[in-house]
Amino acid sequence: MKPILVFQTDFTYKEGAVCAMYGVVKSVDRELEIIDGTHEIPQFDTWSASYRLYQSMRFWPEGTIFVSVVDPGVGTPRRASVALTADGYYIVSPDNGSLTHVHDAVGITAIREIDENVNRLKGKGTEGVSIFHGRDLFSYCAARLASGIIEFEGVGPAYTVEEIVMHTMHRPKLREGRAEGILEINDPNFGNIWTNIPTQKFLEAGFKYGEKVNLTILHDEKEVFSEPLIFDMSFGDVSKGEPIIYNNELMLVALAVNQGSFTDTYQIRYGPDWTVVFTK
Amino acid sequence: MKPILVFQTDFTYKEGAVCAMYGVVKSVDRELEIIDGTHEIPQFDTWSASYRLYQSMRFWPEGTIFVSVVDPGVGTPRRASVALTADGYYIVSPDNGSLTHVHDAVGITAIREIDENVNRLKGKGTEGVSIFHGRDLFSYCAARLASGIIEFEGVGPAYTVEEIVMHTMHRPKLREGRAEGILEINDPNFGNIWTNIPTQKFLEAGFKYGEKVNLTILHDEKEVFSEPLIFDMSFGDVSKGEPIIYNNELMLVALAVNQGSFTDTYQIRYGPDWTVVFTK
Amino acid sequence: MKPILVFQTDFTYKEGAVCAMYGVVKSVDRELEIIDGTHEIPQFDTWSASYRLYQSMRFWPEGTIFVSVVDPGVGTPRRASVALTADGYYIVSPDNGSLTHVHDAVGITAIREIDENVNRLKGKGTEGVSIFHGRDLFSYCAARLASGIIEFEGVGPAYTVEEIVMHTMHRPKLREGRAEGILEINDPNFGNIWTNIPTQKFLEAGFKYGEKVNLTILHDEKEVFSEPLIFDMSFGDVSKGEPIIYNNELMLVALAVNQGSFTDTYQIRYGPDWTVVFTK
Numbered sequence: 001m002k003p004i005l006v007f008q009t010d011f012t013y014k015e016g017a018v019c020a021m022y023g024v025v026k027s028v029d030r031e032l033e034i035i036d037g038t039h040e041i042p043q044f045d046t047w048s049a050s051y052r053l054y055q056s057m058r059f060w061p062e063g064t065i066f067v068s069v070v071d072p073g074v075g076t077p078r079r080a081s082v083a084l085t086a087d088g089y090y091i092v093s094p095d096n097g098s099l100t101h102v103h104d105a106v107g108i109t110a111i112r113e114i115d116e117n118v119n120r121l122k123g124k125g126t127e128g129v130s131i132f133h134g135r136d137l138f139s140y141c142a143a144r145l146a147s148g149i150i151e152f153e154g155v156g157p158a159y160t161v162e163e164i165v166m167h168t169m170h171r172p173k174l175r176e177g178r179a180e181g182i183l184e185i186n187d188p189n190f191g192n193i194w195t196n197i198p199t200q201k202f203l204e205a206g207f208k209y210g211e212k213v214n215l216t217i218l219h220d221e222k223e224v225f226s227e228p229l230i231f232d233m234s235f236g237d238v239s240k241g242e243p244i245i246y247n248n249e250l251m252l253v254a255l256a257v258n259q260g261s262f263t264d265t266y267q268i269r270y271g272p273d274w275t276v277v278f279t280k
Numbered sequence: 281m282k283p284i285l286v287f288q289t290d291f292t293y294k295e296g297a298v299c300a301m302y303g304v305v306k307s308v309d310r311e312l313e314i315i316d317g318t319h320e321i322p323q324f325d326t327w328s329a330s331y332r333l334y335q336s337m338r339f340w341p342e343g344t345i346f347v348s349v350v351d352p353g354v355g356t357p358r359r360a361s362v363a364l365t366a367d368g369y370y371i372v373s374p375d376n377g378s379l380t381h382v383h384d385a386v387g388i389t390a391i392r393e394i395d396e397n398v399n400r401l402k403g404k405g406t407e408g409v410s411i412f413h414g415r416d417l418f419s420y421c422a423a424r425l426a427s428g429i430i431e432f433e434g435v436g437p438a439y440t441v442e443e444i445v446m447h448t449m450h451r452p453k454l455r456e457g458r459a460e461g462i463l464e465i466n467d468p469n470f471g472n473i474w475t476n477i478p479t480q481k482f483l484e485a486g487f488k489y490g491e492k493v494n495l496t497i498l499h500d501e502k503e504v505f506s507e508p509l510i511f512d513m514s515f516g517d518v519s520k521g522e523p524i525i526y527n528n529e530l531m532l533v534a535l536a537v538n539q540g541s542f543t544d545t546y547q548i549r550y551g552p553d554w555t556v557v558f559t560k
Numbered sequence: 561m562k563p564i565l566v567f568q569t570d571f572t573y574k575e576g577a578v579c580a581m582y583g584v585v586k587s588v589d590r591e592l593e594i595i596d597g598t599h600e601i602p603q604f605d606t607w608s609a610s611y612r613l614y615q616s617m618r619f620w621p622e623g624t625i626f627v628s629v630v631d632p633g634v635g636t637p638r639r640a641s642v643a644l645t646a647d648g649y650y651i652v653s654p655d656n657g658s659l660t661h662v663h664d665a666v667g668i669t670a671i672r673e674i675d676e677n678v679n680r681l682k683g684k685g686t687e688g689v690s691i692f693h694g695r696d697l698f699s700y701c702a703a704r705l706a707s708g709i710i711e712f713e714g715v716g717p718a719y720t721v722e723e724i725v726m727h728t729m730h731r732p733k734l735r736e737g738r739a740e741g742i743l744e745i746n747d748p749n750f751g752n753i754w755t756n757i758p759t760q761k762f763l764e765a766g767f768k769y770g771e772k773v774n775l776t777i778l779h780d781e782k783e784v785f786s787e788p789l790i791f792d793m794s795f796g797d798v799s800k801g802e803p804i805i806y807n808n809e810l811m812l813v814a815l816a817v818n819q820g821s822f823t824d825t826y827q828i829r830y831g832p833d834w835t836v837v838f839t840k
Contacts, residue, residue, distance in 0.1 A: 001310050006299065012600070014748040016615035017809070019566065019597040023619030026595075030561050030621060034595070035306075035314070037299040040292070043750065044819050055296035058404060059303030059415070061310060072819050075794025124618060125811060128759070130793040132809040135619070189292040190323065199408070233410040234355025249297070249412040251405060259324050259352050281590050286579065315586075315594070317579040320572070335576035338684060339583030339695070341590060468574040470603065479688070513690040514635025529577070529692040531685060539604050539632050 002029070003090075003146045006060065008037035008052055009069040009134060010044065017132070021069075021139040024121055028143035037066070042188075044072040046097035047167055051185045054101035055250060057089055067134075067142045068093040075130035080114045080137050082145065082155045083164070090152070092142040094133070100167040108161050114141050115156030170272055172197040174205045179253070183217070183274040191261025193268060195276055197253040206280060209233055213245055215255075217268060218275040225266055235259065245278070253278070282309070283370075283426045286340065288317035288332055289349040289414060290324065297412070301419040304401055308423035317346070322468075324352040326377035327447055331465045334381035335530060337369055347414075347422045348373040355410035360394040360417050362425065362435045363444070370432070372422040374413070380447040388441050394421050395436030450552055452477040454485045459533070463497070463554035471541025473548060475556050477533040486560060489513055493525055495535075497548060498555040505546055515539070525558070533558070562589070563650075563706045566620065568597035568612055569629040569694060570604065577692070581629075581699040584681055588703035597626065602748075604632040606657035607727055611745045614661035615810060617649055627694075627702045628653040635690035640697050642705065642715045643724070644670045650712070652702040654693070660727040668721050674701050675716030730832055732757040734765045739813070743777070743834035751821025753828060755836050757813040766840060769793055773805055775815075777828055778835040785826055795819065805838070813838070 005025060011017045022034055037056060041048050049070035057066060071078075071094045079095040086107035091099060092114075099108060114120075119141035120127075126136050144150045172181035174197070181197040207213055209232050217225035230238050231245040235258040238244045243262060248254035255262045255276075262268060285305060291297045302314055317336060321328050329350035337346060351358075351374045359375040366387035371379060372394075379388060394400075399421035400407075406416050424430045452461035454477070461477040487493055489512050497505035510518055511525040515538040518524045523542060528534035535542045535556075542548060565585060571577045582594055597616060601608050609630035617626060631638075631654045639655040646667035651659060652674075659668060674680075679701035680687075686696050704710045732741035734757070741757040767773055769792050777785035790798055791805040795818040798804045803822060808814035815822045815836075822828060 004306060004310075006303075008299070010749075012749040013596065013598045014600045015746075016598065016612040017747075017749075019568070019595075019612070019616035020619045020809070022595055023566075023616055023621075023624075026564060026624075027619060027621050030564075035299075035302055036293065036316075036596075038293045038296065040294045052296040052299070056299035056303055059300045059307060061303075061307050064303075064306075073796050076796035126809070128811060129807065129809055131795065131806060135809065186295075187297075188294040189290075189297075235411060236353050236356035246411060247408065249300070249406065249409055249415065251408060284586060284590075286583075288579070315579075315582055316573065316596075318573045318576065320574045332576040332579070336579035336583055339580045339587060341583075341587050344583075344586075466575075467577075469570075469572040469577075515691060516633050516636035526691060527689065529580070529686065529689055529695065531688060 002032060002148065003063045003065050004033045004035055004061070005065050005067055005142055005146055006035045006037045007039070007067045008041060008049065009039045010041040011039050011069070011134065013039055017134065021135045024135055024139045025143040028140065028149070029147035032143055032146050041070050044070065046070050048185065049098040050100040050102070050167065053091060053098070054105055057102065058087070060089065062088040065090040065092060065142050065146050067138050068098050069134035069138050070098055071096065071133060074133050080133055082112050082114060082141065082152065083108045084110045084152060090145065092138050092145070095165050097165050097167045099164050100169065103161070103164055103166065104169050108164060110152070110158060111161055111164060112152065112155040112158045119144060119150070119155065168272065170196060172201070174201050177206050177280040179205055179207070179278040181276055182272055183268065183270040183276060186263060186270050190256070191263040192248070192254055192256040193262055193270055194248050194252050194254040199247040199251045199253055202253050202278070207231055207278065214279045215245060216277045220273050221275070225268060282312060282428065283343045283345050284313045284315055284341070285345050285347055285422055285426055286315045286317045287319070287347045288321055288329065289319045290321040291319050291349070291414070293319055297414065301415045304415055304419045305423040308420065308429070309427035312423055312426050321350050324350065326350050328465065329378040330380040330382070330447065333371060333378070334385055337382065338367070340369065342368040345370040345372060345422050345426050347418050348378050349414035349418050350378055351376065351413060354413050360413055361391050362394060362421065362432065363388045363391045364432060365389065370425065372418050372425070375445050377445050377447045379444050380449065383441070383444055383446065384449050388444060390432070390438060391441055391444060392432065392435040392438045399424060399430070399435065448552065450476060452481070454481050457486050457560040459485055459487070459558040461556055462552055463548065463550040463556060466543060466550050470536070471543040472528070472534055472536040473542055473550055474528050474532050474534040479527040479531045479533055482533050482558070487511055487558065494559045495525060496557045500553050501555070505548060562592060562708065563623045563625050564593045564595055564621070565625050565627055565702055565706055566595045566597045567599070567627045568601055568609065569599045570601040571599050571629070571694070573599055577694065581695045584695055584699045585703040588700065588709070589707035592703055592706050601630050604630065606630050608745065609658040610660040610662070610727065613651060613658070614665055617662065618647070620649065622648040625650040625652060625702050625706050627698050628658050629694035629698050630658055631656065631693060634693050640674045640693055642672050642674060642701065642712065643668045644712060650705065652698050652705070655725050657725050657727045659724050660729065663721070663724055663726065664729050668724060670712070670718060671721055671724060672712065672715040672718045679704060679710070679715065728832065730756060732761070734761050737766050737840040739765055739767070739838040741836055742832055743828065743830035743836060746823060746830050750816070751823040752808070752814055752816040753822055753830055754808050754812050754814040759807040759811045759813055762813050762838070767791055767838065774839045775805060776837045780833050781835070785828060
């Protein structure tokens with residue numbers, strides 16, 4: 001079977017952009033299967049684009065092609081690329097930081113810049129358009145790759161993976177009885193916030209499910225939260241409305257309020273300027 | 281053909297959760313067809329989850345498998361189950377009230393608790409995760425059932441349908457010239473509100489399309505609205521901006537403002553504490 | 561292969577309406593492929609419905625069937641129709657202005673009113689419902705057409721294309737060094753606003769990429785914006801936060817703020833009462 005195309009963008013479904021992209025795919029090959037990853041990445045946020053790829057990719061069949069279009073630099077000299085990951089997925093995306101987490105955690109083994117002369121939509125009157133590569137370049141090229149019209153080599157010229165545009169990654173620091181990291185991303189629906197600290201290392205540092213842990217959160221090095229909270233396996237291990245430190249869906253240490261919002265309750269956001277320190 | 285999987289959750293599309301779930305399904309069996317029912321059930325609202333299943337299920341082919349994940353008790357001892365309805369659909373869901381309307385109106389004839397030893401995702405590093413049964417348990421088990429890898433008996437141990445967790449249902453009371461019920465649910469997009477009174481019984485009680493009806497709404501037994509309104513077949517039977525009593529899509533008596541919002545205009549919500557009385 | 565069904569409505573995914581419609585399609589024919597165009601057309605806004613069809617239709621394979629349900633007059637005598645376009649697409653829609661742009665720009669060559677006696681859902685207890693033609697009429701009829709159960713002639717009686725309900729279209733006026741038009745529609749996600757002025761004609765009038773252009777915006781003939789702005793090919797041709805006149809995805813002159821929102825920054829909306837004048 002031909003690989004599935006999974007799309008993520010910051011376009012929303014409020015107008016016809018997604019519909020136009022999907023039409024391009026189906027016009028290349030009616031058989032191709034399209035799945036919405038999400039079209040609600042925060043606008044221009046290549047960090048979130050990068051994280052969402054990392055969060056969901058591993059659950060898909062090998063060979064799946066991810067089309068990620070969060071592209072604030074569309075029409076500027078940033079590269080439009082197709083990356084091949086160490087575990088056998090393709091990512092069709094602007095090379096603008098959107099590849100960071102997958103390259104850091106899994107590894108990108110090869111990357112090619114899309115050749116617009118070959119892999120750009122023609123015949124629809126959009127040859128003069130510079131602002132919708134999601135439709136004219138990424139969807140079209142991804143569909144050709146999925147359909148087998150081109151192989152990976154047919155995308156365009158290869159460049160070295162060292163050239164991939166990367167956001168700065170922050171490593172957690174753990175020692176017996178202490179773990180320090182950043183608030184790396186949120187769950188914007190439920191108001192949970194995820195650290196970059198692996199739960200396995202957290203457990204190895206001596207923290208135990210069911211015990212209280214001292215949590216301090218700093219924003220720009222200024223303390224904004226300091227409380228002992230229960231560390232446990234699920235939200236329901238504390239009462240409704242109570243905060244909890246829990247093991248999230250990616251086996252990372254995370255913060256939640258049971259049936260509430262940690263981010264709204266405590267006005268905590270995420271990013272490299274948000275530091276967390278856990279002590280026993 | 282293999283049964284379709286129709287999903288409803290309170291996850292939204294704001295991050296990668298839905299994408300991860302669908303990846304799990306496709307990794308079980310590439311052929312399976314996934315349809316979004318909705319991912320915008322109000323958070324933790326098992327009443328709405330229950331109603332939305334009831335609202336849409338009958339329109340699907342027999343054998344369709346509904347995966348409903350509104351799961352405030354994830355990781356607690358609430359049961360994760362697969363139910364079989366009297367009209368031949370499957371519902372894969374936490375047994376937490378989400379099955380209420382279908383069980384009440386159609387009937388659930390058999391239910392089984394998902395055996396985590398057999399029907400939980402393995403090999404993706406999520407064995408230690410307790411907070412995402414939508415991905416690790418419900419999607420995975422539903423995909424196995426749809427694919428034919430397991431039969432219904434392979435889900436896990438059966439339990440009696442009398443044990444199903446039910447919300448309290450409220451019955452309307454009708455007599456000649458009078459109908460009393462509750463505001464059971466809303467249409468959150470258009471601001472319409474639906475009662476639990478069947479239009480057929482309403483007509484039998486002597487109410488007639490095109491005639492004025494006295495409507496009183498009580499909240500916690502206190503009157504909050506009392507006006508004679510036209511009862512008719514469609515919104516356009518009153519002027520734009522005017523309120524109307526109408527026959528809704530499920531043949532229930534409902535309240536709307538033509539091209540407006542009844543709920544916003546009159547500050548009316550829904551639930552068992554919202555009573556409606558119609559008199560001639 | 562059977563034609564794809566592309567849906568657009570103003571229903572959102574907040575409740576079970578879309579799910580019920582798609583169930584109807586799949587109950588007619590399991591093989592039919594359904595794609596979300598958008599379910600976030602602004603409520604009752606047949607102008608936007610019309611524009612979104614025009615915006616995306618050309619990118620789909622010939623024969624694709626678009627089901628457009630923005631239907632403020634549901635249950636009133638407005639016609640429920642299937643239109644055939646000059647380029648070979650079908651549109652299943654209320655004939656209420658939703659066909660305007662496609663008919664104006666491409667041409668509708670034949671149109672038929674849906675015969676409710678033949679092409680309305682039966683056997684699901686919704687025969688008495690007047691307010692959900694999206695489910696009971698449009699989806700059902702579209703599925704029968706896509707499936708080959710009926711031909712176009714089987715939709716119902718033909719009527720002349722001159723009878724199609726049209727919104728008023730506004731034509732741009734261009735001469736050397738001057739272009740006048742309206743703000744025809746927005747991109748509600750990114751806050752861009754699109755004029756009705758073709759970029760090709762704009763270039764022919766002497767405007768050049770990379771040069772400053774004097775832009776005046778009038779609302780109800782009162783000046784609300786007057787500034788010289790750069791006209792260029794993409795957002796990134798000005799600094800972040802700066803306004804720009806650009807060539808949009810449909811080769812029309814449009815207004816944006818780079819990585820910002822033109823509509824929010826300058827409080828500019830769209831519609832026939834919003835006039836734009838560009839001069840050198």
